[in-house]
Amino acid sequence: xxxxxxxxxxxxxxxxxxxxxxxxxxxxxxxxxxxxxxxxxxxxxxxxxxxxxxxxxxxxxxxxxxxxxxxxxxxxxxxxxxxxxxxxxxxxxxxxxxxxxxxxxxxxxxxxxx
Amino acid sequence: xxxxxxxxxxxxxxxxxxxxxxxxxxxxxxxxxxxxxxxxxxxxxxxxxxxxxxxxxxxxxxxxxxxxxxxxxxxxxxxxxxxxxxxxxxxxxxxxxxxxxxxxxxxxxxxxxx
Numbered sequence: 001x002x003x004x005x006x007x008x009x010x011x012x013x014x015x016x017x018x019x020x021x022x023x024x025x026x027x028x029x030x031x032x033x034x035x036x037x038x039x040x041x042x043x044x045x046x047x048x049x050x051x052x053x054x055x056x057x058x059x060x061x062x063x064x065x066x067x068x069x070x071x072x073x074x075x076x077x078x079x080x081x082x083x084x085x086x087x088x089x090x091x092x093x094x095x096x097x098x099x100x101x102x103x104x105x106x107x108x109x110x111x112x113x114x
Numbered sequence: 115x116x117x118x119x120x121x122x123x124x125x126x127x128x129x130x131x132x133x134x135x136x137x138x139x140x141x142x143x144x145x146x147x148x149x150x151x152x153x154x155x156x157x158x159x160x161x162x163x164x165x166x167x168x169x170x171x172x173x174x175x176x177x178x179x180x181x182x183x184x185x186x187x188x189x190x191x192x193x194x195x196x197x198x199x200x201x202x203x204x205x206x207x208x209x210x211x212x213x214x215x216x217x218x219x220x221x222x223x224x225x226x227x228x
Contacts, residue, residue, distance in 0.1 A: 031214075033216070035218075041220060041221075042120075042205060042218045042219055042220035042221050043205065043216075043218040045215055045216070045217075048214050048215060050214060056214055056215065058215075059215075089157060091157075091159065093159075100147050100164070100166060102149065102161045102164060103161075103216065105151075105158065105159035105160070107156070107157050107158050108157045110157075
């Protein structure tokens, strides 16, 4: 079946504008993660959704960042009033139930804030 | 809190040779899972190998194997018969049996030299 998809693949925006990044997880996967990967860095956890439970937002770096997951499927990460330090690759991953199960990653969205 | 450390930012290996990537982690948990992910220039993260902490036997997947030393909290990845397609960033990751969040190292950039 189809893997995790993300759109857009690249986004260039001006400082101060809002952006929305989309993630379509694998059908049936109950867990969805957002990560930020800055140049030369590892993956920074942002937010985690599991089924109908309240999301774990502990990784969001500021209140300019928010995410939602509609109908337990598609997720949107929104960054308001973007700053240059928000420039990074934003990765989405989904997984089915069970801790041992691997995450399946999307190809990411490269965000550039000018 | 869990931490994952990859102390080798960059490595290179001759084609057909063997290379070992290091990963150490810190946790007070007894049951957990460890992963190695590969991220080629295409940005698509894919799972290379997975180890369950309660299993003493080291995981093996074709040319990829791990040396899991639970007492030392070490989880190294050995790539045998290196191929040009192995050129990528490699990330070590940890998740506890009771947690939701994956913890990633900062990655090792591996270059296979023809």
